Amino acid sequence: MARTALQITRRNFLKSSLLGAAALSLGSGTLRPVAEALARAGLALPWFRKGQIKLSYNYCDMCPWRCGIVVHSVNGQVYKVDGNPADPKSRGMLCGRGQAAPSFMYDPDRLRAPMIRTGERGEGKFKEVTWAEALDYAAEKLRLTGQAFGPESVAVFGHTSGDFWFADYFAQAWGTPNAAKPSSSLCTSPREEAAKLTYGLPIGGHEPVDWDGINCITLIGSHIGEDSRNTVMQDFANAWGRGAKVIVVDPRFSTVAAKADYWLPIKPGADTALLLAWLNVLITEELYDKSFVAEWANGFDKLAAHVAEFTPEWAAPITDLSPDLIRETARVMAANLPRSSIIPGRHVTWYGNDTQRMRAIYIINALLGAYGREGGIYFSKSPYIEAYPHPPFAVTGSSGGCSAEPGQESDELPLGPSGKARADGARDKFLRGATAMQELIEPMLTGQPYPIKALIVYGTNLLNTVPNPQRTIEALKKLDFVLAIDVLPQEHIAWADVVFPEATSLERYDELWVVPHKTPYIAMREPAVEPLYDTKPGWWMARELGLRLGLEPYFKWQTIEEYLNTRLMSIGSSLDKMRAENGVIVQEGKPYLADFSDASPFATASGKLELYSEELAQAGFDPLPVYEPVDEPPQGYFRLLYGRHPLHTFAKTQNTPLLHELYPENEVWVNEDVGAGQGLRQGEYVWLENQDGARSGPVKLKLTQRIRGDAVYMVHGFGQMAPGLSNANGQGASDTKLQTVYKLDPISGGAGMRVNFVRIVKEA
Numbered sequence: 001m002a003r004t005a006l007q008i009t010r011r012n013f014l015k016s017s018l019l020g021a022a023a024l025s026l027g028s029g030t031l032r033p034v035a036e037a038l039a040r041a042g043l044a045l046p047w048f049r050k051g052q053i054k055l056s057y058n059y060c061d062m063c064p065w066r067c068g069i070v071v072h073s074v075n076g077q078v079y080k081v082d083g084n085p086a087d088p089k090s091r092g093m094l095c096g097r098g099q100a101a102p103s104f105m106y107d108p109d110r111l112r113a114p115m116i117r118t119g120e121r122g123e124g125k126f127k128e129v130t131w132a133e134a135l136d137y138a139a140e141k142l143r144l145t146g147q148a149f150g151p152e153s154v155a156v157f158g159h160t161s162g163d164f165w166f167a168d169y170f171a172q173a174w175g176t177p178n179a180a181k182p183s184s185s186l187c188t189s190p191r192e193e194a195a196k197l198t199y200g201l202p203i204g205g206h207e208p209v210d211w212d213g214i215n216c217i218t219l220i221g222s223h224i225g226e227d228s229r230n231t232v233m234q235d236f237a238n239a240w241g242r243g244a245k246v247i248v249v250d251p252r253f254s255t256v257a258a259k260a261d262y263w264l265p266i267k268p269g270a271d272t273a274l275l276l277a278w279l280n281v282l283i284t285e286e287l288y289d290k291s292f293v294a295e296w297a298n299g300f301d302k303l304a305a306h307v308a309e310f311t312p313e314w315a316a317p318i319t320d321l322s323p324d325l326i327r328e329t330a331r332v333m334a335a336n337l338p339r340s341s342i343i344p345g346r347h348v349t350w351y352g353n354d355t356q357r358m359r360a361i362y363i364i365n366a367l368l369g370a371y372g373r374e375g376g377i378y379f380s381k382s383p384y385i386e387a388y389p390h391p392p393f394a395v396t397g398s399s400g401g402c403s404a405e406p407g408q409e410s411d412e413l414p415l416g417p418s419g420k421a422r423a424d425g426a427r428d429k430f431l432r433g434a435t436a437m438q439e440l441i442e443p444m445l446t447g448q449p450y451p452i453k454a455l456i457v458y459g460t461n462l463l464n465t466v467p468n469p470q471r472t473i474e475a476l477k478k479l480d481f482v483l484a485i486d487v488l489p490q491e492h493i494a495w496a497d498v499v500f501p502e503a504t505s506l507e508r509y510d511e512l513w514v515v516p517h518k519t520p521y522i523a524m525r526e527p528a529v530e531p532l533y534d535t536k537p538g539w540w541m542a543r544e545l546g547l548r549l550g551l552e553p554y555f556k557w558q559t560i561e562e563y564l565n566t567r568l569m570s571i572g573s574s575l576d577k578m579r580a581e582n583g584v585i586v587q588e589g590k591p592y593l594a595d596f597s598d599a600s601p602f603a604t605a606s607g608k609l610e611l612y613s614e615e616l617a618q619a620g621f622d623p624l625p626v627y628e629p630v631d632e633p634p635q636g637y638f639r640l641l642y643g644r645h646p647l648h649t650f651a652k653t654q655n656t657p658l659l660h661e662l663y664p665e666n667e668v669w670v671n672e673d674v675g676a677g678q679g680l681r682q683g684e685y686v687w688l689e690n691q692d693g694a695r696s697g698p699v700k701l702k703l704t705q706r707i708r709g710d711a712v713y714m715v716h717g718f719g720q721m722a723p724g725l726s727n728a729n730g731q732g733a734s735d736t737k738l739q740t741v742y743k744l745d746p747i748s749g750g751a752g753m754r755v756n757f758v759r760i761v762k763e764a
Contacts, residue, residue: 047074047077047079047080048072048074048079050074050075051074051075052074052075053072053073053074054072054073054074054528055070055071055072056070056071056073056526056527056528057069057070057071057084057523057524057525057526057578057579057582057583057584058070058071058081058505058506058524058525058526058528058583059087059161059505059513059523059524059525060081060090060094060097060098060101060505061101061160061161061162061504061505062097062098062100062101062104062649062652062653063095063097063098063228063229063649064160064161064183064205064649065089065205065229065230065231066089066161066205066513066515066523067083067084067087067089067090067094067095067098067230067231068083068084068086068087068088068089068090068523068583068584069081069082069083069084069087069090069094069098069101070082070083070084070582070583071101071506071528073528073529076529076530077529078101078102078105078106078506078528078529079102080102081094081098081099081101081102081506082094083098083230084582084583084584085582086581086582086583086584086586087521087523087583087584088515088517088518088519088521088584088586089206089230089231089515089517090230090231091231091234093230093234094230095228095229095230095233095646096228096646096647096659096662097228097646097647097648097649097653097659098230100647100653100656100658100659101504101505101506102506103656103657103658103659104487104504104653104656105504105506105507105532106532106657107487107488107655107656107657108657108726109488109489109655109724109725109726109727110487110488110501110532110533110535111486111487111488111489111493111499111501111502111533111535112128112501112532112533112534112535113128113129113501113533113534114128114129114130114131114133114134114135114498114499114500114501114534115127115128115129115134115498115499115501116129116133116134116137116497116498116499117496117497117498121476121477121482121494121495121496121497122473122476122477122494122495123494124489124493124494124723124724126499131534131536131544134498134499134500135541135544135545135548136548137498138481138483138498138500138545139545139548139549141454141480141481141483141497141498142154142174142454142481142483142545142549143549144480145453145454145480145481146174146175148453149450149451149453150416150418150420150450151174151175151176151394151416151417151418152175152176152177152178152416152418152420152422152423152450152452153176153450153451153452153453153454154174154176154178154452154453154454154455154456155176155178155179155180155423155440155444155452155454155455155456156170156171156176156178156179156180156455156456156458157179157180157181157182157437157440157455157456157457157458157460157462158179158180158181158458158459158460159181159182159183159458159459159460159465159650160458160459160652161505161510161511161513161525162458162459162502162505162508162510162511162537162538162539163181163458163459163460163538164510164511164538165458165511165538165539165541165542166179166456166458166485166538166542167179167180167181167458169542169554170456170542170545170546170551171395172393172394172395173390173393173394173546173551173554173555174394174546174549174551175394175395175416175417176395176416177395177413177414177415177416177420177421177422177423177435178422178423178424178435178440178443178452179435180424180434180435180436180437180440181434181435181437182437182460182465182466184433184434184435184436184437185349185433185434185435185436185437185438185439185748185749185750185751186349186437186438186465186466186467186750186751186753187346187347187348187349188203188346188347188348188349189349189355189433189434189436189745189748189749189750190348190349190354190355190357190358190745190747190748190750191203191344191345191346191348191354191358192433192434192748193355193358193432193433193747193748194355194356194358194359194361194362194747194748195344195358195362196603197355197359197610197613197615197616198359198362198363198366198604198609198610198611198613199362199366199371199602199603199604199609199610200602200603200604200610201379201380201601201602201603203344204380204516205515205516206231206380206515206516206517207232207343207344207345207346208377208378208379208380208517208518208591209235209341209343209344209376209377209378210373210374210375210376210377210378210518210591211235211236211238211239212235212238212374212375213339213374213375214239214244214339214340214341214375214376215244215245215336215339215340215375216244216245216246216247216332216333216335216336216339216340216341217236217239217240217244217245217246217247217341217343218246218247218248218249218329218333218340218341218342218343219246219247219248219249219250219256219260219342219343219345220249220250220271220342220345220361221249221250221271221345221347221348221350222256222343222345222346223250223254223255223256223643223644224236224255224256225254225255225256225259225646226254226255226256226643226644226645226646227346227347227643227644227646228644228645228646228647229346236256240259245261245332245336246259246260246261246262247260247261247262247264247329247332247333248260248262248263248264249264249266249271249274250263250264250265250266251265251266251267251268251641251707251708251711252265252641252669252706252707252708252711252713253265253705253706253707254643254706261332262325262328262329262332264319264321264325264329265320265321265708266319266320266321267318267319267320267708267710268630268639268641268708268710268711268754269350269351269629269630269639269754270315270318270319270320270627271350271357272353272356272357272360272625272626272627272628273310273314273315273318273319273627274315274319274321274326275357275360275361275364275625276307276310276315276360276625276627277310277311277312277314277315277319277326277330278326278329278330278333278364279303279307279310279360279363279364279367280307280308280309280310280311280312281312281326281327281330281331282330282333282334282364282367282368283303283304283307283308283367284308285330285331285334287330287331287334287337288334288337288367288368288369289337289338289367289368289369291369292338292366292369292373293366293367293369296366296371296593296602296608296609297366297608297609297611298606298608298609298610298611298612299610299611299612299613299623299624300611302611302612302623302624303363303611303612303624306624310627311323312324312326312327318627318629320708333364333368334368337368337369337370338368338369338370338373338374338375338376339370339373339374339375339376340368340370340375340376341365341368341370341376341377342361342364342365344358344361344362347643348750349745349750349751349752349753350752350753350754351628351630351743351752351754351755352742352743352744352745352746352750352751352752352755353628353630353743353745353752354745354748354750354752355745355747355748355750356622356625356626356628356747357625359613359625360625362609363611363625365377366609366611371593371602371609372591372592372593372594372596372601373592373593374592378518378591378592379589379590379591379592379596379601380516380517380518380520380589380591381516381517381520381589381590381591382514382515382516382520383514383515383516383520383521383522383585383587384571384587385512385514385522385567385568385570385571386567386570386571387567388557388563388566388567389566390553390554390556391553391554393554394416394417395414395415395416395417396414396415413426413427414435420450422435422440423439423440423443423449423450423452424436424437424439424440424749425439425442425449425749426749429744429746429749430744430745430746430747430748430749431619431621431746431747431748432747432748432749433747433748433749433750434749436744436749436750436751437466438466438467438468438742438751439744439749440452441466441468441471441472441475444475444476444478444479445471445474445475445478452479453479453480453481454479454480454481454482454483455476455479455481455482455483456483456485457482457483457484457485457486457492457496458485458486458538459485459486459487459502460492461490461491461492461650461651461652461717461720462490462491462492463490463491463492463736464490464491464650464651464717464719464720464734464736464737465650465651465736466736467736467739467740467741467742467751467753468739468740468741468742469736469737470694470740473495476492476495477495481497481498482495482496482497482498483496483497483498483499483500484496484498484499484500485499485500485502485538485541486499486500486501486502487501487502487504487535488655488724488725489722489724489725490651490720490722490725491720491721491722493722493724494722500536500541501533501534501535501536502535502536502537502538502541503527503531503532503535503536503537504531504535505525506527506528506529507527507528507529507530507531507532507535507537508525508527508531508537508538508539509525509526509527509537509539509560509561509564510525510537510538510539510560511525511539511564512524512525512564512567512568513525517589518589518591519586519587519588519589520586520587520588520589521584521585521586521587522571522578522584522585522587523583523584524564524575524578524579524583524584526575526579526583537560539560539563540560542555543555543557561575571585573585611624612624616747621746621747630755631755633710633757634691634757636759637691637757637758637759638670638710638711638712638757638758638759638760639710639711639712639754639756639757640688640690640711640712640714640735640738640739640754640756640757640758641711641712641713641714641754642713642714642715642716642735642753642754643713643715643716644715644716645663645666645715647659647662647663648663648715648717649717650716650717651716651717651718651720651736652717653717654717654718654720654725654727654728654731655725655726655727655728656727657727660727660728664727664731665699665700665718665731665732666699666700666714666715666717666718666719666731666732666733667699667700667701667702667714667715667732668686668688668699668700668701668702668712668713668714668733668760669702669704669706669707669712669713669714670701670702670703670704670707670712670760671703671704671705671707671708671709672703672704672705673705673709674709675701675703676703678760680701680703680760681701681703682701682702682703683700683701683702684700684701684762685697685698685699685700685701686698686699686701686760686761686762687699687733687760687761687762687763688712688714688733688738688758688759688760688761689758689759689761690738690739690740690756690757690758691740691741691756691757691758692740692741694737694738694740695737695738695761696719696733696734696735696737696738697719697732697733697761698733699714699718699719699732699733700732701760712758712760714732714733714735715732716735716736717734718731718732718733718734719731719732719733719734719735719736719737720734738756738758739753739756740756741755741756742755743755
């Protein structure tokens with residue numbers, strides 16, 4: 001009889017014997033002898049046997065999805081996080097990034113104390129100071145800037161959940177309309193503005209897809225399973241498991257394409273042509289939901305006339321897809337209506353014509369009768385809760401609310417106390433939408449339309465987020481003052497004058513997470529342990545800075561518990577009650593058309609879906625979506641495509657020890673046949689050089705049949721040049737550093753970044 005693969009060694013035998021003895025001893029309550037025996041054998045006592053387990057409630061900050069979590073700590077140390085079963089997003093489950101939250105918290109490279117710059121900007125030379133010194137210095141610099149140039153001369157960039165305290169609350173109290181988040185103009189703005197133009201409602205942070213009943217899922221450039229959003233992966237897996245049809249449109253055979261009934265390897269930039277052809281098929285073959293369109297849509301006749309010429313035969317040479325495949329997939333979508341939708345997706349800033357592409361998506365969903373129908377797109381409703389009472393904010397025309405969700409901003413242009421609108425060129429360079437982060441770089445350089453002289457950067461890996469980072473560096477050189485607030489010594493930290501080290505999400509209270517959802521809910525965040533080192537939570541920094549700047553009326557509370565309990569009192573709750581309810585308050589929603597018998601849910605001028613947009617027509621834009629060709633790659637170059645990895649979030653987690661161990665560097669995907677023709681070898685390291693000579697690398701080659709020959713693909717967030725990040729520094733290539741140009745969406749202000757091209761270079 002063959003022996004098993006397990007080799008019995010003295011250490012394994014000793015370990016098993018000791019653990020068996022441990023179990024017996026624990027049963028009789030004698031823990032100390034077992035601990036001593038394990039220690040002599042070089043074995044650690046399991047953490048859950050070290051002391052009393054403390055549970056605390058939180059929402060995850062390892063990605064913007066913010067799943068509810070339960071944090072397990074013992075004797076002041078966090079050991080484990082689990083999904084909160086009471087939370088409508090996590091439902092008791094958690095992705096790999098969420099599980100790594102303790103690893104992020106205990107990253108040895110964390111910023112540990114406030115610092116003031118001692119060398120030149122960019123050198124990364126600082127001295128550690130007390131919080132009083134750092135706050136006093138920062139407040140004085142901001143005060144002088146405001147006195148000389150007005151409050152609008154201070155810009156605030158924010159990302160991650162704690163950005164509320166700076167990009168929302170502090171910015172509005174101080175009086176600057178120039179607060180921006182990458183989640184808008186670098187990600188979702190075209191999606192949000194197209195939705196509001198078409199059916200009067202934003203998508204918001206949680207895509208309102210009724211996954212429980214959907215029977216046909218169409219994904220265009222959405223990488224479910226790679227862009228790891230816990231709830232979406234659960235929902236997609238359940239829908240796929242019960243037999244829902246899946247159509248995937250993507251130049252790359254992504255993870256979700258492997259689950260698809262139809263994969264359409266479209267030519268990059270041709271998506272709107274495909275959408276127009278689908279509209280043509282739905283209308284000419286009378287496959288659309290006639291009764292729904294008649295009752296709830298405006299402009300159908302104009303739409304029908306507009307798409308009459310956009311046949312599958314017209315679209316085929318543009319998209320590199322066969323007419324038969326275009327027709328068949330349109331018919332599959334229609335055969336499953338109204339339980340059939342094109343999923344909106346999240347990162348939609350591609351080519352600069354993105355709002356019109358998203359309009360085409362929403363119009364198809366309208367023809368499928370999907371809005372407000374089970375299995376379609378439901379209507380999110382925000383939970384009711386009052387804001388903390390404060391005087392009117394100095395900035396008017398902005399949301400002023402307590403949600404950092406993309407798409408919740410007002411369509412009005414924010415105005416500062418001196419009457420100046422924001423400096424990003426809204427209403428001039430583009431029609432509408434949230435503040436465009438990338439457009440605030442230019443006023444730092446040119447002073448037009450007025451100068452921005454100071455910058456507060458919260459939780460934003462600036463040089464690995466905003467396209468054309470060299471331009472950003474030139475802007476940082478010209479600013480009078482830069483304040484950086486972060487957990488890690490990211491690349492842009494070297495360009496700051498003052499650095500505030502923040503406590504991680506597991507070490508702090510934070511604003512309530514107020515979630516528009518099918519079942520609207522509110523989640524809490526409380527500290528599991530005391531903050532490490534000399535770090536502080538964002539709310540404390542914002543308050544201390546505000547008090548030094550004369551903003552006392554906006555920071556009346558003494559503690560964050562007082563602030564949160566005051567808000568919760570408006571709905572008859574409190575922090576203690578939330579803890580007793582597993583950290584979540586779920587409210588009632590009205591998600592379907594049947595719930596709106598007395599009023600229309602569509603917040604458009606007509607109260608209906610606007611297939612033909614009068615608003616766009618009056619502003620001089622195409623009222624119906626049109627296809628605009630994009631530039632072709634130059635000879636010898638590939639279009640640069642980029643995306644996410646299920647174990648990493650943007651440019652935030654590459655240094656996290658556990659996640660770095662699992663996925664330490666990105667690769668560049670190149671079509672195998674094209675690579676062979678260029679003499680490229682699987683796994684060799686190369687450099688990428690873009691059309692303007694910008695380079696990044698070295699990066700490992702992945703030769704594969706899973707991508708078209710005219711494009712390359714890489715995971716975003718790598719290639720960081722930050723010596724303080726011992727794991728992430730110099731690993732892989734940066735797509736951001738290769739994005740020296742972008743195309744501004746003239747409607748929403750989104751920055752189309754898939755307009756850059758790269759060639760492969762074997763030497764540095």
